[in-house]
Amino acid sequence: MNGLMEIIRKELADSFNSKRFVILFVLVYMAGIATIYIAAQNIRAAVGDSTRDIFLNLFIVSGSNMPFSFPLFMSIFIPIIGIALGFDAVNSERTSGNLSRLLAQPIYRDDLINGKFLAGLAMIAILIMSVVLIVAGLGLRLIGVPPEAEEILRLFMFVIVSILYGAFWMSLAVLFSVLFKKTATSALASIAVWIFLFLFMGIIANLIAGAVYPVGQDSTVAQVADYDSLYRMINRISPGTLYAEGIQAILVPIMGNSSPTMMMIGMYSGLMPAPLPLSQSLTLVWPQLVGLVALTAICFAGAYIKFMREEIRST
Amino acid sequence: MSDNLVIETRDLTKAYGKFTAVKGLNLRIAEGEVFGLLGPNGAGKTTTMLMLMGFCEPTSGSVLINGYNPAREPVRVKSVVGYMPERIGFYDDMTARENLEYTGRLNGLGGSLLKDRIAELIETVGLKDRADQLVGRYSHGMKQRLGIADVMIKQPKIAIFDEPTSGIDPEGTDQVLNLVRAMARQKVTVIISSHQLHQLQKVCTGVGIFSKGQMIASGPVDKLGRDALRKGNYNIILPIAQLADRVRSEISKIPGVFSIDSIADSTIVSADEDISGELERVVFETTGLKVQMKVEEFELEEIYMKYFEGSSI
Numbered sequence: 001m002n003g004l005m006e007i008i009r010k011e012l013a014d015s016f017n018s019k020r021f022v023i024l025f026v027l028v029y030m031a032g033i034a035t036i037y038i039a040a041q042n043i044r045a046a047v048g049d050s051t052r053d054i055f056l057n058l059f060i061v062s063g064s065n066m067p068f069s070f071p072l073f074m075s076i077f078i079p080i081i082g083i084a085l086g087f088d089a090v091n092s093e094r095t096s097g098n099l100s101r102l103l104a105q106p107i108y109r110d111d112l113i114n115g116k117f118l119a120g121l122a123m124i125a126i127l128i129m130s131v132v133l134i135v136a137g138l139g140l141r142l143i144g145v146p147p148e149a150e151e152i153l154r155l156f157m158f159v160i161v162s163i164l165y166g167a168f169w170m171s172l173a174v175l176f177s178v179l180f181k182k183t184a185t186s187a188l189a190s191i192a193v194w195i196f197l198f199l200f201m202g203i204i205a206n207l208i209a210g211a212v213y214p215v216g217q218d219s220t221v222a223q224v225a226d227y228d229s230l231y232r233m234i235n236r237i238s239p240g241t242l243y244a245e246g247i248q249a250i251l252v253p254i255m256g257n258s259s260p261t262m263m264m265i266g267m268y269s270g271l272m273p274a275p276l277p278l279s280q281s282l283t284l285v286w287p288q289l290v291g292l293v294a295l296t297a298i299c300f301a302g303a304y305i306k307f308m309r310e311e312i313r314s315t
Numbered sequence: 316m317s318d319n320l321v322i323e324t325r326d327l328t329k330a331y332g333k334f335t336a337v338k339g340l341n342l343r344i345a346e347g348e349v350f351g352l353l354g355p356n357g358a359g360k361t362t363t364m365l366m367l368m369g370f371c372e373p374t375s376g377s378v379l380i381n382g383y384n385p386a387r388e389p390v391r392v393k394s395v396v397g398y399m400p401e402r403i404g405f406y407d408d409m410t411a412r413e414n415l416e417y418t419g420r421l422n423g424l425g426g427s428l429l430k431d432r433i434a435e436l437i438e439t440v441g442l443k444d445r446a447d448q449l450v451g452r453y454s455h456g457m458k459q460r461l462g463i464a465d466v467m468i469k470q471p472k473i474a475i476f477d478e479p480t481s482g483i484d485p486e487g488t489d490q491v492l493n494l495v496r497a498m499a500r501q502k503v504t505v506i507i508s509s510h511q512l513h514q515l516q517k518v519c520t521g522v523g524i525f526s527k528g529q530m531i532a533s534g535p536v537d538k539l540g541r542d543a544l545r546k547g548n549y550n551i552i553l554p555i556a557q558l559a560d561r562v563r564s565e566i567s568k569i570p571g572v573f574s575i576d577s578i579a580d581s582t583i584v585s586a587d588e589d590i591s592g593e594l595e596r597v598v599f600e601t602t603g604l605k606v607q608m609k610v611e612e613f614e615l616e617e618i619y620m621k622y623f624e625g626s627s628i
Contacts, residue, residue, distance in 0.1 A: 097405075106422060
């Protein structure tokens, strides 16, 4: 227990003192403030006459001069944060010759990897919570409409899901830091996975779904629906999809769990179904939440098992 | 030698696929011993140390450190065992003092006790002037000395040093080995591997010679020397050039003596056991002289070479 606490303490101190983290903080804060500023300028047009969820709209509205809404931009930055926190967790200790020295102390071997993971999780939580608070505070000042209780709960859920998403990327990076001896390799591998999921998952899902359910001009609605559900099912392998669906269900009560295309149609056509209450949104987001936790657990378990069975050599 | 064994291995074996790094090792080290592990690179010394620390699991056989199995009860073992790996590293962006503080806290130490202990150790290893400098600016020799402070911070009962003298200058080697000797004086059991045979001999109470994963010989240096170089016999050197025949015949009557040779300015009496006491008495009775005699000593290097001569290592 003592060992775990000491390692968490050391890791947190290291993170706060590292240039790496200063860069991340600056990047995330700048982007957060920029998106909220643009959103505040465009919110009148986006909200129209509606009086519901005005505050929440700050987080989903984007502008023509800056097509990034806050959640979209978070979905890009959170993987970077997670990877930056985890990619050298274990192999840097090994290459610097600290690993055998640390493990020669009276601590359990898993204290080291658990401590690193928990400290990283704490850093992700601090970063995401602080940026959401700053953005919310700034938004409040810009538009002057206070959030309702439900909106605050929704924002809180958004923070939780975002932390889980960050935890997934960090545990993946930690896994690579155990598997690969060089920090450059583990960083590259993590980024490769991210780019693959980010850019190619949609294409692959499209190819597979298109092969199974060919859709053409004369397709029936049922065929298109089959295609769409398979397409989305395959896409859900990617934690990015889970995250996007999750935060959409939370932040856009009107949309619920509809597909991105449906969401676009809804957004621009003015077809506004009745908004879902928070409890219904949470029911919708549950599978995505479980999916993210499961993926995180799988990666971390892999890293844990490999690390526990490994031989600790200094050379 | 006391019978209080602190390190005991039984048929300890580690295999990597077809390659066997350590084969059937039976190591018994008593409390307070300084035991040197010798042998060419790749003979299994480091792997042995890793198994003692629980850093790699034996393929078969068992290890007991201070009565505990390092694989089963790592924390109990590591709270009394210090280990300095061959390529020791510290956090380069922290000072020497901060590095030692972290190690101390991992050992459950803290407060003024830890502060005082660190100050004392830093002085002992001669890093007082540089203690608040970043370790990144330390030389290799300084890091090795800091490593010894790092091992000593938990006040171990057993200390394991893997090549603490590799890659440092002769002065640094002396400093490191003096520190090891100082630990031995404080009744710490030490296991050390090194290629500096001459210096090692001055520190060790016993050595084990490793070759291709097996410990081919072990024991105190003088016994190893007799076994390897004199077929187990004792040579006692008398500083007398020519012995009178009468004396000679008296000496040859001592049980165990089988040859008396004169070389240069002394005489060597060979026997199959240590008869120096008897010899002294006989010489005194026959010549009336009280002579300084000594049992032949051996250079560790000589013994080492004897074991590895002719073998392609």
